[in-house]
Amino acid sequence: AAPPKLITKRSEEIFKEAQELLPGGVNSPVRAFRSVGGGPIVFDRVKGAYCYDVDGNKYVDYVGSWGPAIVGHANDEVNEALKAQIEKGTSFGAPCALENVLAKMVIDRVPSVEMVRFVSSGTEACLSVLRLMRAYTGREKVIKFTGCYHGHADSFLVKAGSGVITLGLPDSPGVPKSTAAATLTATYNDLESVKELFAANKGEVAGVILEPVVGNSGFIVPTKEFLQGLRELCTAEGAVLCFDEVMTGFRIAKGCAQEHFGITPDLTTMGKVIGGGLPVGAYGGKKEIMKMVAPAGPMYQAGTLSGNPMAMTAGIKTLEILARPGAYEYLEKITARLIDGIMSAAREHGHEITGGNISGMFGFFFCKGPVHCFEDAMAADTAKFARFHRAMLEEGVYLAPSQFEAGFTSLAHTDEDVDATIAAARRVFARI
Numbered sequence: 001a002a003p004p005k006l007i008t009k010r011s012e013e014i015f016k017e018a019q020e021l022l023p024g025g026v027n028s029p030v031r032a033f034r035s036v037g038g039g040p041i042v043f044d045r046v047k048g049a050y051c052y053d054v055d056g057n058k059y060v061d062y063v064g065s066w067g068p069a070i071v072g073h074a075n076d077e078v079n080e081a082l083k084a085q086i087e088k089g090t091s092f093g094a095p096c097a098l099e100n101v102l103a104k105m106v107i108d109r110v111p112s113v114e115m116v117r118f119v120s121s122g123t124e125a126c127l128s129v130l131r132l133m134r135a136y137t138g139r140e141k142v143i144k145f146t147g148c149y150h151g152h153a154d155s156f157l158v159k160a161g162s163g164v165i166t167l168g169l170p171d172s173p174g175v176p177k178s179t180a181a182a183t184l185t186a187t188y189n190d191l192e193s194v195k196e197l198f199a200a201n202k203g204e205v206a207g208v209i210l211e212p213v214v215g216n217s218g219f220i221v222p223t224k225e226f227l228q229g230l231r232e233l234c235t236a237e238g239a240v241l242c243f244d245e246v247m248t249g250f251r252i253a254k255g256c257a258q259e260h261f262g263i264t265p266d267l268t269t270m271g272k273v274i275g276g277g278l279p280v281g282a283y284g285g286k287k288e289i290m291k292m293v294a295p296a297g298p299m300y301q302a303g304t305l306s307g308n309p310m311a312m313t314a315g316i317k318t319l320e321i322l323a324r325p326g327a328y329e330y331l332e333k334i335t336a337r338l339i340d341g342i343m344s345a346a347r348e349h350g351h352e353i354t355g356g357n358i359s360g361m362f363g364f365f366f367c368k369g370p371v372h373c374f375e376d377a378m379a380a381d382t383a384k385f386a387r388f389h390r391a392m393l394e395e396g397v398y399l400a401p402s403q404f405e406a407g408f409t410s411l412a413h414t415d416e417d418v419d420a421t422i423a424a425a426r427r428v429f430a431r432i
């Protein structure tokens with residue numbers, strides 16, 4: 001059957017103008033659709049599981065603003081709470097009780113986090129935690145993993161995963177060689193590669209940072225042995241273990257990926273979900289380490305809008321909704337059905353595919369698999385992914401515009417949405 005005709009005239013006009021105003025026409029690279037081709041869809045509004053573009057088209061949205069929209073876009077309860085707060089002002093630049101409320105909710109849910117500092121993005125949380133690892137240990141080197149992305153601070157743009165890899169730039173221009181030199185890169189799910197780095201840099205490694213479930217090379221799950229091994233290695237080497245839970249936090253489980261796998265990091269970074277769609281990042285962990293942070297301790301870190309009452313309000317309401325009975329069971333049920341349906345549809349039409357989900361985070365690769373690390377993910381047929389992405393847009397399904405990104409569901413996605421998506425995938429796999 002011929003694909004439905006998708007009218008995107010207004011999107012094209014707006015994006016054309018944007019390209020004269022914003023680098024690449026966007027304020028974040030992945031939004032430009034460069035790795036899937038075709039022009040991006042310009043959103044007019046979002047609600048629940050759906051996004052609506054400026055040409056009046058409606059899509060089931062599996063990006064959800066890259067994670068924050070876990071209780072559904074423009075959730076009525078979140079909006080009500082924000083409307084009430086806005087009357088009291090959007091930013092104080094002074095202490096506010098709401099910061100204590102969200103901090104207590106985070107600390108209650110994540111036992112390894114005894115103290116937390118709010119910032120305004122995941123990048124800010126990760127660059128702060130890097131400085132904290134170094135301040136706490138007095139060491140300078142850090143170990144990260146190929147294909148993991150921790151925001152765009154200089155030290156992390158060394159074989160970063162999201163964005164940089166999608167744009168095919170393994171190292172970003174502008175990152176000083178001296179800075180990059182202090183970042184060691186290992187292979188995900190490969191404990192030997194980490195041991196080698198520790199051995200080659202004896203006593204110099206401040207810490208190890210990783211995505212405890214990778215979302216920035218596509219969806220890649222760690223083995224429990226890998227996480228357990230990292231935990232033991234860091235303890236033995238006197239290095240700090242940091243889980244970057246900006247994407248996995250409060251999505252993989254109520255207590256984050258660290259609860260799901262039963263492994264306890266020393267520090268955790270968070271973002272996305274805890275802002276409920278407003279700008280929030282956070283880093284936290286053992287009091288002994290967090291007490292290094294100014295003004296309690298000597299490590300400086302600050303932010304004008306850190307902990308602002310609007311962002312705290314959205315985060316508080318979002319975590320409240322997620323704490324209701326059955327929330328995570330629901331995310332697991334609909335997301336497992338979605339990814340199983342997509343993979344069955346692919347196989348029915350002879351397409352190689354591998355993938356999976358944990359709770360409301362999922363992903364798939366167009367290759368035989370299994371995919372244990374970024375190097376494995378590079379086998380994926382990205383040209384096929386691009387065709388699939390565009391064809392699914394024509395069917396009214398909005399997927400992450402890169403093979404090297406994960407997908408996200410929400411409490412607003414229904415069985416009907418999932419069934420419609422699987423039916424669309426079946427039609428598309430028959431013709432791509």
Ligand SMILES: Cc1ncc(COP(=O)(O)O)c(CN[C@@H](CN)CCC(=O)O)c1O
Binds near residue numbers: 246405
């Ligand atoms: C594990 C992890 N750590 C840190 C970050 C950076 O967070 P932000 O600075 O974008 O809030 C992210 C941001 N994720 C990307 C999605 N690949 C955000 C989308 C974008 O870059 O536009 C992340 O996934």
